[in-house]
Amino acid sequence: MAASTAIDAALVARFREALDQLNPDGGKLGLAVSGGPDSMAMLLLAHEAIPGGFEVATVDHGLRPEAKDECALVVAACEERGLPCEVLSVEVGEGNVQAQARAARYKALADWAERRDLAAIATAHHVDDQAETLLMRLNRGSGVAGLAGVRASQRRADLQVAIIRPLLGFARAELAEIIAGAGQAVASDPSNSDPRYDRVRMRQVLADCDWLDRSALAQSASHLAEAYEALQDYAQVLWPQMVTQTADGFVLTPGSSREMNRRLLAMVMQEMGGKPRGGDVARLLTRLEQGEGGNVAGILAKVKNGVWELVPEPPRQTG
The missing domain is CATH 3.40.50.620 (HUPs)
Known part of the structure; x- marks a missing residue:
């Protein structure tokens, strides 16, 4: 050679x-x-x-x-x-x-x-x-x-x-x-x-x-990558405590950490087959915190009795 x-x-x-x-x-x-x-x-x-x-x-x-x-x-x-x-x-x-x-x-x-x-x-x-x-x-x-x-x-x-x-x-x-x-x-x-x-x-x-x-x-980017991985690991620990799967989708019980709520919200959406952008997740999080809901990446989210319910968005009717 x-x-x-x-x-x-x-x-x-x-x-x-x-x-x-x-x-x-x-x-x-x-x-x-x-x-x-x-x-x-x-x-x-x-x-x-x-x-x-x-x-x-x-x-x-x-x-x-x-x-x-x-x-x-x-x-x-x-x-x-x-x-x-x-x-x-x-x-x-x-x-x-x-x-x-x-x-x-x-x-x-x-x-x-x-x-x-x-x-x-x-x-x-x-x-x-x-x-x-x-x-x-x-x-x-x-x-x-x-x-x-x-x-x-x-x-x-x-x-x-x-x-x-x-x-x-x-x-x-x-x-x-x-x-x-x-x-x-x-x-x-x-x-x-x-x-x-x-x-x-x-x-x-x-x-x-x-x-x-x-x-x-x-x-600095390398340090932030380590912080990101630590947050992801903690979100995995919180998943069984804050997320419940239902017959139709998932229920997320929000906690005191806004970052963990946002991260778990994104994880639920990904679990449901959605591919939300970070900005979309942040906007949906704000709406849920305000007691409202929204549609993102084919997923319908709403607030009910203090928890967040996420289900697939129903198909749109045509004709």
Whole structure:
């Protein structure tokens, strides 16, 4: 197997240490590589740190004519190093293009990982991504779940494989240095400089704020993730005390903690098959506290004798 251009041994050691924590069993990983500088740097680090311990997939969303060339760039980099690489073609649904593309990408990657019997999918989110995410969500008034940012390891209910982010301890500049040192060609996605997107605007603002410590922001997101997990665990403890299943749905007896009431309300709705957004749950919580009810995500909620009853919304009559 051909060796990539030498990378600073300290960076390789940091990457290996991250993988030891996120993939302790040492199972073969699937690297999601777009062809951009961050994911290509992850490929180069993996080639040095765990040779033979990973496979690569690159996703063609079919949204831009350049996509096929970007996928070909990833394939060529893998062929040069004797690495297995597969191109995954997906179709993106209508609506929020970025959200739909992300959902299609993760679904394709999860199916690929399951087919290839891979232990986890590694993506190239890094310190700067985490800082941007935290500030964007602060600007939107997000709660603890949103402020927890990108998780280092994540198990999603809709995917059969774990997602890991071994670069969350790396800065964008460090990854750029790896690419420059290797002389590796990378793709440039024009959407990454399109100010119509919130993340691009936040990135431009951060570029002018040299007094902001991105690593400290990312560490705050990590602390918030730990707080989120603790709250989720406590909500599971409270579930049998505050939630009762009925023939038609669920009854929630609210307690003294508004946060736990909100969290359990969301859990009940999810148990009933709903997929409510955080803002929708917060608005419904306020209405229930005021003795009113409402319809959210196909679920009808009302107050009765001091408890909150939740049942499936009846089908709408037509004709």
